[in-house]
Amino acid sequence: MKxxxxxxxxxxxxxxxxxxxxxxxxxxxxxxxxxxxxxIFRPQEGKFPPIEKAHSYRGELIFVDHANRxxxxxxxxxxxxxxxxxxxxxxxxxxxVRYQNAPADLRDVPLGTVMHAYGFLPPDPKTSxxxxxxxxxxxxxxxxxxxxxxxxxxxxILLLExxxxxxxxxxxxxxxxxxxxxxxxxxxxxxxxxxDGGGTEAxxxxxxxxxxxxxxxxxxxxxxxxxxxxxxxPASGKKDLSDQPVLLGITWxxxxxxxxSGAFTSFHISDIWLDDQSIEHAAYFQTQKHNSFIRTRWMxxxxxxxxxxKFGQATATLTLFGGMDQALYDDFKKESGGQINGAENTxxxxxxxxxPGHMAxxxxxxxxxxxxxxxxxxxxxxxxxxxxxxxIEAIRPGRVVRIRPDSWPKSQIPRExxxxxxxPENRFPTPAIFRKN
Amino acid sequence: xxxxPIRRIAILYLGLFWIACxxxxxxxxxxxxxGEFPPLEKAHSYKGELTFVDHANRxxxxxxxxxxxFxxxxxxxxxxxxxxxVRYHGSPADLRDIPLGTVMYAKAFLPPDPKISxxxxLPLDNRKKKYxxxxxxxxxxxxxIFLFExxPxxxxxxxxxxxxxxxxxxxxxxxxxxxxxxxxxxGDVHEETFSIDKATRFWRGKxxxxxxxxxxxxxxPENGxxxxxxxxxxxxxxxxxxxxxxxxxFHISDVWLDELARERAAQIQNExxxxxxxxxxxxxxxxxxxxxxxxRAKVTVTLFGGMNQSLYADFKKGQKAMLASSENTxxxxxxxxxxxxxxxxxxxxxxxxxxxxxxxxxxxxxxxxxxxxLVTEGFRPGKIIRIRPESWPILEVPRxxxxxxxxxxIDIRFPTPxxxxxxxxx
Numbered sequence: 001m002k003x004x005x006x007x008x009x010x011x012x013x014x015x016x017x018x019x020x021x022x023x024x025x026x027x028x029x030x031x032x033x034x035x036x037x038x039x040i041f042r043p044q045e046g047k048f049p050p051i052e053k054a055h056s057y058r059g060e061l062i063f064v065d066h067a068n069r070x071x072x073x074x075x076x077x078x079x080x081x082x083x084x085x086x087x088x089x090x091x092x093x094x095x096x097v098r099y100q101n102a103p104a105d106l107r108d109v110p111l112g113t114v115m116h117a118y119g120f121l122p123p124d125p126k127t128s129x130x131x132x133x134x135x136x137x138x139x140x141x142x143x144x145x146x147x148x149x150x151x152x153x154x155x156x157i158l159l160l161e162x163x164x165x166x167x168x169x170x171x172x173x174x175x176x177x178x179x180x181x182x183x184x185x186x187x188x189x190x191x192x193x194x195x196d197g198g199g200t201e202a203x204x205x206x207x208x209x210x211x212x213x214x215x216x217x218x219x220x221x222x223x224x225x226x227x228x229x230x231x232x233x234p235a236s237g238k239k240d241l242s243d244q245p246v247l248l249g250i251t252w253x254x255x256x257x258x259x260x261s262g263a264f265t266s267f268h269i270s271d272i273w274l275d276d277q278s279i280e281h282a283a284y285f286q287t288q289k290h291n292s293f294i295r296t297r298w299m300x301x302x303x304x305x306x307x308x309x310k311f312g313q314a315t316a317t318l319t320l321f322g323g324m325d326q327a328l329y330d331d332f333k334k335e336s337g338g339q340i341n342g343a344e345n346t347x348x349x350x351x352x353x354x355x356p357g358h359m360a361x362x363x364x365x366x367x368x369x370x371x372x373x374x375x376x377x378x379x380x381x382x383x384x385x386x387x388x389x390x391x392i393e394a395i396r397p398g399r400v401v402r403i404r405p406d407s408w409p410k411s412q413i414p415r416e417x418x419x420x421x422x423x424p425e426n427r428f429p430t431p432a433i434f435r436k437n
Numbered sequence: 438x439x440x441x442p443i444r445r446i447a448i449l450y451l452g453l454f455w456i457a458c459x460x461x462x463x464x465x466x467x468x469x470x471x472g473e474f475p476p477l478e479k480a481h482s483y484k485g486e487l488t489f490v491d492h493a494n495r496x497x498x499x500x501x502x503x504x505x506x507f508x509x510x511x512x513x514x515x516x517x518x519x520x521x522x523v524r525y526h527g528s529p530a531d532l533r534d535i536p537l538g539t540v541m542y543a544k545a546f547l548p549p550d551p552k553i554s555x556x557x558x559l560p561l562d563n564r565k566k567k568y569x570x571x572x573x574x575x576x577x578x579x580x581x582i583f584l585f586e587x588x589p590x591x592x593x594x595x596x597x598x599x600x601x602x603x604x605x606x607x608x609x610x611x612x613x614x615x616x617x618x619x620x621x622x623x624g625d626v627h628e629e630t631f632s633i634d635k636a637t638r639f640w641r642g643k644x645x646x647x648x649x650x651x652x653x654x655x656x657x658p659e660n661g662x663x664x665x666x667x668x669x670x671x672x673x674x675x676x677x678x679x680x681x682x683x684x685x686x687f688h689i690s691d692v693w694l695d696e697l698a699r700e701r702a703a704q705i706q707n708e709x710x711x712x713x714x715x716x717x718x719x720x721x722x723x724x725x726x727x728x729x730x731x732x733r734a735k736v737t738v739t740l741f742g743g744m745n746q747s748l749y750a751d752f753k754k755g756q757k758a759m760l761a762s763s764e765n766t767x768x769x770x771x772x773x774x775x776x777x778x779x780x781x782x783x784x785x786x787x788x789x790x791x792x793x794x795x796x797x798x799x800x801x802x803x804x805x806x807x808x809x810x811l812v813t814e815g816f817r818p819g820k821i822i823r824i825r826p827e828s829w830p831i832l833e834v835p836r837x838x839x840x841x842x843x844x845x846x847i848d849i850r851f852p853t854p855x856x857x858x859x860x861x862x863x
Contacts, residue, residue: 062835
C-alpha cells in the first residue's frame with residue numbers, strides 16, 4: 001500500500017508534467033528542424049565549404065542590394081511560381097556570381113534573370129544580413145498554393161549563376177525541338193542535355209519567347225523577325241528545329257498557364273546564343289567589366305595565418321578568393337609591392353573619406369604559391385605571403401581582407417561601398433529591410 | 438490744421454499688399470496635386486547614377502551629380518510619381534529594365550503628400566545644402582520623379598546628338614572627348630571627356646562590337662591620340678571609379694554608331710515594355726464617377742502617358758474592359774485565392790476620346806468612360822486605377838506586385854522610407 005501510496009501521487013505528478021514535457025520536446029524539435037545541431041552543416045570561418053553539401057535551387061532575381069551583397073530571389077518550388085514571395089539571400093564572402101559565363105557582381109545581373117543557387121545555412125546566425133529560418137524550412141509547404149522548397153534556410157550562397165553559366169560549367173546545352181509562333185510571339189520546346197550527347201536527356205520544357213527576345217549569332221545581335229526574314233523560322237505555325245544546340249538566357253514573365261487552373265510554370269527565353277562565338281563574345285564583355293571592377297575594389301581573400309615580427313611588422317598568409325579571370329591572379333607577382341586592407345563579410349572596405357588606399361597597409365608580396373590538386377569552389381587555390389610593417393586589427397586568421405598589387409590603379413570607391421566611422425549597422429547590416437512572408 | 442496722412446496710409450496699404458503677395462509664395466512651394474499633371478517647367482532637374490532599385494514600389498536611389506566630388510555623394514532616394522515616366526534606349530521602360538550604374542536624367546518635384554512619401558522627406562531648400570566634399574545639389578527635396586530617362590532617351594527627346602572629337606587609347610582603356618549639340622546645329626554645345634574600356638559595347642547595324650574590332654578595322658588607333666572627325670553617335674553613359682586625382686569622369690558603356698543600331702535597341706525595349714504593360718494593365722486615374730443604382734456607375738478615366746501608341750489603340754469603343762483600383766506605387770489589389778482580375782470591375786467602354794492639343798507630360802490625352810455594375814471604393818476621382826481592354830491576356834502578376842486584402846498590412850499599401858537605411862548618409 002505504501003508502495004502504491006508512493007507511486008500514485010508520483011504518477012499523477014508525472015502525468016501533470018506530461019503536457020509541459022511534450023511542449024518542451026516540440027519546441028526543441030521545431031527549433032532544430034527535426035535535426036540535431038550536430039547534423040546541421042554550416043560553413044566555418046576561414047574554410048571553403050564543399051559544394052556537395054550545398055542545397056541547390058533556382059529562381060528569378062527580384063531585388064538587389066549590391067553594396068551589401070544580398071538580394072531576393074523568387075525560388076521555384078512545387079507550387080505556383082507567381083505566388084512565391086521573393087526570398088532573401090546573402091552571398092558568402094567568397095560566394096561567386098556568374099553571368100553569361102563570366103565572373104560578375106550582383107549589380108551586373110538584370111532583375112528578372114533566372115539564377116541557379118547553391119546555398120548554405122548562415123555561417124554565423126548572429127550576424128546574418130538576411131532572415132534566419134528553421135533548418136528544415138525547405139521541406140515545409142508554404143501554403144497559399146506556393147508548395148514546398150520556396151523559402152529554404154540555406155540562404156547564404158556559394159554560387160549564383162545564370163543559365164548559360166550553369167550550362168557551360170556542367171557541359172550542357174539546350175537542344176531546340178520545336179518552335180510555334182504567331183505575330184513574333186510563341187513557345188519553344190527544348191531540353192537541356194549533355195553537350196557530348198552522353199547522359200540522360202532531361203524532360204523537354206516549353207518556354208515562351210516574344211519580339212523582345214535577343215538572338216546572338218557570331219557578333220550579330222538579331223531578332224525573331226530577322227530569323228523569319230531569313231526563312232530560318234516560319235512567320236507563323238510550327239517548325240521542327242531538329243535538336244539545334246544553343247544556349248539560352250532564361251527569365252520569367254507572367255504567361256497563360258500560371259493561374260490556379262494552369263498546368264505549368266512557363267519560363268521565358270530572353271536570349272538565344274546560336275553558336276560558340278556569340279557566347280564567347282558575351283563572356284568577353286562581362287569578363288572585362290568584372291576585371292575592371294575587381295581592379296578598383298581589390299581582390300578579396302581570407303587571412304590564413306599571421307606571423308608577427310617586431311614594431312608592427314608581420315607576414316600575413318592569404319588565400320585569394322576564386323572564380324575571377326586568370327589575368328587578375330596573374331597580377332600578383334612575387335616581389336611586387338601592394339596594399340592590404342581590412343574588409344567585412346559584405347566585402348566592404350574599411351576606409352576613411354580618403355579611400356581604402358589611405359587606410360590600407362603597404363607591403364610586399366614575398367611568396368605566391370598555387371595549391372595542387374582539387375581546389376574547393378570559392379577559393380582560387382592561390383596563397384600569397386604579404387609582408388607589411390603596419391599590421392592592423394583586421395588582419396587576423398579567418399578575417400576577410402582585400403588586397404591590391406601595385407600594378408592596379410589607386411581608385412576611389414563610391415560612398416556606399418566603404419565603412420566610415422565604424423557604425424555597427426553598416427558593418428553588420430540587419431535583415432530588417434526584408435518583410436516576413 | 439493737421440493734414441490727414443493719406444499718403445502714409447496709402448504707402449502702408451501698398452506695403453501690406455506687397456507682403457501679402459510675397460509671404461504665401463514663400464510658404465507654399467509647388468507640389469503636384471492629386472488628379473492634376475504638374476507642368477514640366479516647374480520640375481527640378483538633376484542627373485546621376487542609378488544605384489538601387491525597388492521596382493515593385495517604383496522607387497530607388499541615385500547618386501546625384503552635384504558640384505562636388507561625385508563618389509562622396511551617398512545614394513539619394515527617389516520615388517516615381519504614379520504617372521512618372523521612365524525611358525531607356527529611347528523607349529518606355531519600367532525601373533527594373535534599367536541596369537544599375539546607368540546615368541539617368543531626372544525631372545522631379547516635392548512629395549505631393551509628405552505624409553505618405555515612400556522616400557525620406559527633406560527640408561525644402563535641401564538642394565542648396567552643402568554636404569562636405571559631395572558638394573551641393575546631391576540630396577534635393579524634389580525626390581518625386583516625373584521623368585526619368587537615360588542618355589539616348591534624353592538626346593532623342595531634345596533632338597541632340599554626340600559628336601566624337603578625339604580618342605586617346607592606352608592599351609585596354611582610353612579617353613574620348615565628345616560634344617553634345619542639337620542635331621539641327623542650333624542651341625547650346627556641351628563638351629565632355631569620358632572614359633572607355635574593353636567592356637564598352639559598340640553597336641553598328643546588327644553588329645555588336647568591342648573596341649578591338651574597331652582597332653582591327655583601323656577605325657580606332659591601337660594606341661595614342663586620333664581625331665574622330667565629329668563622328669555622329671548616341672552614347673550610353675554610366676560611371677566607374679576614377680583614379681585618385683580625377684574626381685569625376687563619366688564612362689561610356691555603349692556607343693550606337695548608326696540609326697539602324699539605335700532603332701533596334703529602341704525596338705527591343707519597346708517590345709519589352711509593351712508586354713509588361715499588357716500583363717500589368719494600363720495605369721490611369723479617375724476623373725469622374727456618375728453613380729447609378731445597385732452598384733452601377735459610369736467611370737471616366739485618363740490614361741497615363743508615355744507608352745507605345747499601339748497600347749492606347751487597343752482601347753476601342755464598345756469593347757469589354759476590366760477596371761481595377763490601384764495605389765500610387767501602381768500595385769494591384771488581389772483577394773482570396775484568385776488573382777487581380779477577380780478584384781476588378783467589368784464593363785463596356787462607352788466612350789474613347791483623345792485630346793489633340795496641349796497634352797501635359799504624364800498624360801496620354803486619352804479619356805475613357807466605362808460602365809460597370811461593380812463600382813468599388815477604389816474608383817474615386819483622383820484615385821489611381823489600372824485598366825485592361827478585352828484583347829489583352831488575363832495573366833497573374835507576381836506576389837510583390839499586388840496587395841492582398843487580408844495578408845498584407847498598411848505598410849505594403851504605403852511603404853515607409855525605412856528601407857533606405859541600407860545606405861550611409863551624406
